[in-house]
Amino acid sequence: MRAQADDGLPAGPAAGEQTREVTLRVNGVGHRLRLPVRRLLSDALRHDLERTGTHVGCEHGVCGACTVLLEGRPVRSCLILAVSVDGQDITTVEGLAAPDGGLHPVQQAFRERHGLQCGFCTPGFLLTTVAFLRETPQPSEEQAREAISGNLCRCTGYQNILASVLRAAELSAGREEQA
Amino acid sequence: MSGGRITALKPAPFGYSAPASLAEALAVLAEVGEHAKVLAGGQSLLPLLSMRLAAPRHLVDINRVPGLDRVEIVDGSVRVGALVRHTDLERHEGAAAAQPLLRQALRLVGHPTIRNRGTCVGSIAHADPAAELPGVLVVLGGRVEASTAWGSRQVPAAEFFLSPLETALRPGELATSVSFPVAGPRTGTAFVELSRRRGDYALVGVAAVVELAPDTSISSARVGLVSVGPTPLLVDLSEVLVGRPGGARELAAAAALALEHAEPEADIHASAQYRARLVEVLTTRALAQALANASHEEAA
Numbered sequence A: 001m002r003a004q005a006d007d008g009l010p011a012g013p014a015a016g017e018q019t020r021e022v023t024l025r026v027n028g029v030g031h032r033l034r035l036p037v038r039r040l041l042s043d044a045l046r047h048d049l050e051r052t053g054t055h056v057g058c059e060h061g062v063c064g065a066c067t068v069l070l071e072g073r074p075v076r077s078c079l080i081l082a083v084s085v086d087g088q089d090i091t092t093v094e095g096l097a098a099p100d101g102g103l104h105p106v107q108q109a110f111r112e113r114h115g116l117q118c119g120f121c122t123p124g125f126l127l128t129t130v131a132f133l134r135e136t137p138q139p140s141e142e143q144a145r146e147a148i149s150g151n152l153c154r155c156t157g158y159q160n161i162l163a164s165v166l167r168a169a170e171l172s173a174g175r176e177e178q179a
Numbered sequence B: 001m002s003g004g005r006i007t008a009l010k011p012a013p014f015g016y017s018a019p020a021s022l023a024e025a026l027a028v029l030a031e032v033g034e035h036a037k038v039l040a041g042g043q044s045l046l047p048l049l050s051m052r053l054a055a056p057r058h059l060v061d062i063n064r065v066p067g068l069d070r071v072e073i074v075d076g077s078v079r080v081g082a083l084v085r086h087t088d089l090e091r092h093e094g095a096a097a098a099q100p101l102l103r104q105a106l107r108l109v110g111h112p113t114i115r116n117r118g119t120c121v122g123s124i125a126h127a128d129p130a131a132e133l134p135g136v137l138v139v140l141g142g143r144v145e146a147s148t149a150w151g152s153r154q155v156p157a158a159e160f161f162l163s164p165l166e167t168a169l170r171p172g173e174l175a176t177s178v179s180f181p182v183a184g185p186r187t188g189t190a191f192v193e194l195s196r197r198r199g200d201y202a203l204v205g206v207a208a209v210v211e212l213a214p215d216t217s218i219s220s221a222r223v224g225l226v227s228v229g230p231t232p233l234l235v236d237l238s239e240v241l242v243g244r245p246g247g248a249r250e251l252a253a254a255a256a257l258a259l260e261h262a263e264p265e266a267d268i269h270a271s272a273q274y275r276a277r278l279v280e281v282l283t284t285r286a287l288a289q290a291l292a293n294a295s296h297e298e299a300a
């Protein structure tokens, strides 16, 4: 017996439910999967691929915890069907650190400036910040505020997150000078 | 929500097609049209599905249809295809130069992350009475191209919005593009709104278009009001502004006229009285900004 749709568990497809074969390219690695067509990208990442770094808070587009990069741009993974992004490049928080575990400059900055407490919102803030700094390497404080305005945090009061974003810009600039 | 237990939010099952061409999309829609929904950016549809406020039998995902992602400036209009994301149009320099109101409004649509996925045409097809782009379409007198397997028709903005979330699109019709007329000479535009938090839907939003005569007096003025009626409202303010320079007293008279046409209602975000006051204040601000932009155009 399959789980009822209403229990919210993305177990296997319910009887008669349409499925589709897709390739999810996550952090540079392709995964061939057969998924129910209604599977949200956030659930495909967390349950089907067991990459639980992508968090889900509200599941209707409001909180930003589930933010991932799609072809380099931040999007809400809870507002995208997994089957819609067949073959496209997805970056999750697991894709930020270097292979040797060295932190990404944005992660380093959040650590230095205490940009997190419980950490629930953090993956979304990190990916939003990574994409923002690529386009705006030297942001003003106002630009940084605007950039993170779509992400909610219940713990920090945002001041340290803002400081982290600005610190991340410094660290990223430093890294480029070295390179 | 149905059932006793509040559970994780998941869509009810649906059939799904991801057509690879426009012809295929229109053929699928012709077949399943009555019970189908088009899936564009999903930034309005997915929350409705997940909360089970909508349970269409079939989704036609247009994200793989080539050719719908173009912004073109043709025949005096900025034509925006059905897969142009808010971010793409916001960044399009040609579109911003041809019709500045587009960028002025787009930066107020949700958050950057929402704009990366949501489409301009989807926002117009969704017809939320608080959304910015429907107000822009109405104040500019644009049109929507609605297509079926048998052909397409142009629906003028004035006939497109019927009631909240309801448009003149028929079952099985795909909105293939939306056209916004380019700005004429000596024309200034502005979009101002107030929302509870940055990125939220507007409590009240005002799109203004002001044209100047060669002697710099006002030759026409109109506003599109959002969130103060079942559909975006167009108010022609020419009767109080034409031939005048647009001083404070004239703008106040124009704002009072705008308010006469508005139908502000109370909801959890704001009282009707507060919305009414916002119509006046924001109309005055939008007109003043549009006027300043028009004078700037004139000087340039």
Ligand SMILES: Cc1cc2nc3c(=O)[nH]c(=O)nc-3n(C[C@H](O)[C@H](O)[C@H](O)COP(=O)(O)OP(=O)(O)OC[C@H]3O[C@@H](n4cnc5c(N)ncnc54)[C@H](O)[C@@H]3O)c2cc1C
Pocket (backbone or CB within 6 Å): A060, A061, A062, B037, B038, B039, B040, B041, B042, B043, B044, B045, B046, B047, B082, B108, B109, B110, B111, B114, B117, B118, B119, B120, B121, B122, B123, B124, B125, B126, B130, B131, B132, B133, B169, B173, B174, B175, B176, B199, B200, B201, B202
């Ligand atoms: C947190 C959040 C905040 C937001 N804030 C704002 C805001 O402040 N202002 C604002 O305007 N919007 C806001 N939005 C909505 C956003 O702008 C959406 O992108 C837009 O309303 C719908 O576009 P879409 O491409 O995502 O459409 P979808 O969600 O894919 O579709 C919406 C509806 O339109 C229909 N549809 C879509 N495209 C077509 C087409 N080509 N032909 C026929 N029917 C079609 C669909 O069937 C569906 O019924 C917000 C969304 C979120 C999640």
Ligand code: FES
Pocket (backbone or CB within 6 Å): A055, A056, A057, A058, A059, A060, A061, A062, A063, A064, A065, A066, A067, A076, A077, A078, A079
């Ligand atoms: S879980 Fe996706 S935005 Fe909240």
Ligand code: FES
Pocket (backbone or CB within 6 Å): A115, A116, A117, A118, A119, A120, A121, A122, A152, A153, A154, A155, A156
């Ligand atoms: S650190 Fe706890 S929600 Fe942001």
